[in-house]
Amino acid sequence: MNVTVFGAGYAGVTLAQQLESSLCSDIELTVIDDSDTHLLKHEVHRVIRRPRVADIIEVPLTTLFDRATVQTAHIQDIDIETQTAQLNTGTTHEYDYGAICLGSVTADYDIPGVAEHGLPLNTTADALAIRTALFEAAGVMSTADSSAETSNLRQQSPSDININPQQHDAVPTNDTSPVDIVVGGAGLSGIQTAGELAALANEAGIQTNITLIEQQPTVAPNFPENFQNAVSDALSDNGVRTSTATIVERACENIVKTDTGAFDADIFVWTGGIRGTDAMDKNRPTVQSDLRAGTRTFIVGDAGRGIDADGESIPASAAAALREARTVADNLSQLVEYDINGGGGFEPRLDPYRFEVPGWIVTIGDDTVAQLGPEVLTGSAAKAMKASVGAGHLSSVGALTQAAELVDAEIRSSE
Ligand SMILES: Cc1cc2nc3c(=O)[nH]c(=O)nc-3n(C[C@H](O)[C@H](O)[C@H](O)COP(=O)(O)OP(=O)(O)OC[C@H]3O[C@@H](n4cnc5c(N)ncnc54)[C@H](O)[C@@H]3O)c2cc1C
Missing domain, CATH: 3.50.50.60 (FAD/NAD(P)-binding domain)
Incomplete structure (x- = not known):
């Protein structure tokens, strides 16, 4: 069998x-x-600002199983x-x-121009493409993510991994006009993507106008109101504007058209839904x-x-x-x-799945918002929880070294 x-x-x-x-x-x-690796997809936005995190959040599948046959x-x-x-x-x-x-994968809902102009975020390669788009739009070169540095990462101990802001080594050119960025869709991925872009731009000294567009009346739709409010505040603190109750109707070169008006978009990231x-x-x-x-x-x-x-x-x-x-x-x-055992008699009664999770945690740049039951936490308590979530998953699947590296990266990235 x-x-x-x-x-x-x-x-x-x-x-x-x-x-x-x-x-x-x-x-x-x-x-x-x-793929021959297991990707911690819920951390993939981190790679926009910290390319080296890609190595931590991709675990070779062959290391994860005792007897299952892995076929690529x-x-x-x-x-x-x-x-x-x-x-x-x-x-x-x-x-x-x-x-x-x-x-x-990302759904474009056949909205004209979204598939062509919207950058998706499903993989580490997508995250690096978004990062590159920011530096290119700013006319800035980043020396941070050379492949040689990245491939050396696995040989370093967590404390050797340089994830401090200076890693960007941005080299500005004469073009100092702000980069207009539109992120379409304010669910878990859009919120965190907008936050990472804001933090990256800040660290690299790039001026940006970042707008997060959401068709529902609030960011983080379907989440409790206190979580939505805390996320909204954190976005604002990080310089991300939000435009809710706004429907993307068309994306063109450098512009996103919505039912409430047009937004300039040197970069358009689309996280508006899945299929x-x-x-x-x-x-x-x-x-x-x-x-x-x-x-x-x-x-x-x-x-x-x-x-x-x-x-x-x-x-x-x-x-x-x-x-x-x-x-x-x-x-x-x-x-x-x-x-x-022969399949006689009644088939076993199967357990139903009941959706119960302890809460939700998102990062907005270096800020973290955690919802735990009815409570919403921010600050160091939320950060500590965030550090433990991805690492908890990595250690539960047996990737202990990467779990330790992820905690280290989470903690040191916000120092
Ligand atoms: C930026 C971002 C932030 C997020 N933040 C959060 C968060 O904070 N909290 C949260 O709970 N969720 C978050 N999510 C959502 C979460 O990542 C997904 O819901 C989760 O990955 C779904 O898990 P899965 O196992 O169903 O699918 P996946 O993790 O997507 O795994 C699917 C697997 O199938 C493989 N595969 C797909 N198609 C094929 C094919 N044709 N042939 C062979 N292999 C294939 C893929 O390679 C992959 O390994 C976030 C997502 C993103 C993108």
Whole structure:
């Protein structure tokens, strides 16, 4: 019997690791991803200001599993009915039980010009492209991120990693007019991207006008009001203007047109929404609280639109993906055991997933806003929590050195 986990992000790695211990050792376990590293995507905005963080937040997949077979291949299509996946290697991969954990990518909603002019933020390469765009628009060269320096990072101890503001070594040219930046979409990624750009510009001595546009009436829509207010204050303190209740209608060269007017945009970063990957025909199928998409296939994390045990939509987030994976690991293991025992009688009753997270934490430049239950924290308490979240995930998947490096980077970046 073969159990396959498609995708090795938060959902996929957590699920596969749990299955390694819960499935009998004679069940084949395969993990397929088109990258050979696990990316801490919720920290990817950090790379805009700190290119060297890229090495800390990408963990080689082969170091994460004891017995699962890791296959590096692009999944072109998954057929839930026939339990097969087409890979770019030309092979058809068959599975007995499968979990689709392919995450999501940026959606442009067919808004004219957004795909062409909007910079997405899904990968470390995207973050570096945004960084480069800022320095280019300012007519400034940065000497910070030479590939030689980056490749040396893994040989350094955390305390050797220079992440202080001087790393930018900006070389200004004569052009001193402010760089106009528009970030479209004020969810978790847009808020943090705008904050990093503001902090980077400040450190490098680049003048900017940064506007964060959101179609809903508030930033961080769907979050509690006290969190929204604290985020809004932090954005303002960092020099980011917000334009809420504003719908992006068209993006052109150097300008973003909205229903409330046009915004100059030397740089346009688009974080306005997500869609399913091409392997899922761009869809995020709806799954109920057992996260089951077919008799023997589950959809976990951003790849699906989950409805939880209380009938509530599960927000696309790393926090939810990790927790969904734990529920699916238990359910999938029960089904496998039922099958190998002959499958007689009633199928086991599967646990429903109920969305419960302790809170949310965002960074806006060097400021941090944490929502913990009804409380909102800022300042050093929030910073300490933030430092522990990414590191907590890294250590829980076994990447202990990178966990230590991330805490060090988080703490020293704000010193
Ligand atoms: C800038 C930014 C900040 C964020 N901040 C937060 C935050 O503060 N808190 C929070 O909870 N969430 C945050 N998020 C959201 C969070 O990162 C996602 O919700 C989370 O990554 C979803 O996890 P996942 O496992 O479903 O998918 P992913 O982590 O995206 O993993 C999907 C995996 O599938 C692989 N894959 C995809 N397609 C294919 C294919 N066709 N073939 C092979 N492999 C494939 C990918 O390589 C990847 O490894 C943020 C996101 C961004 C971009």
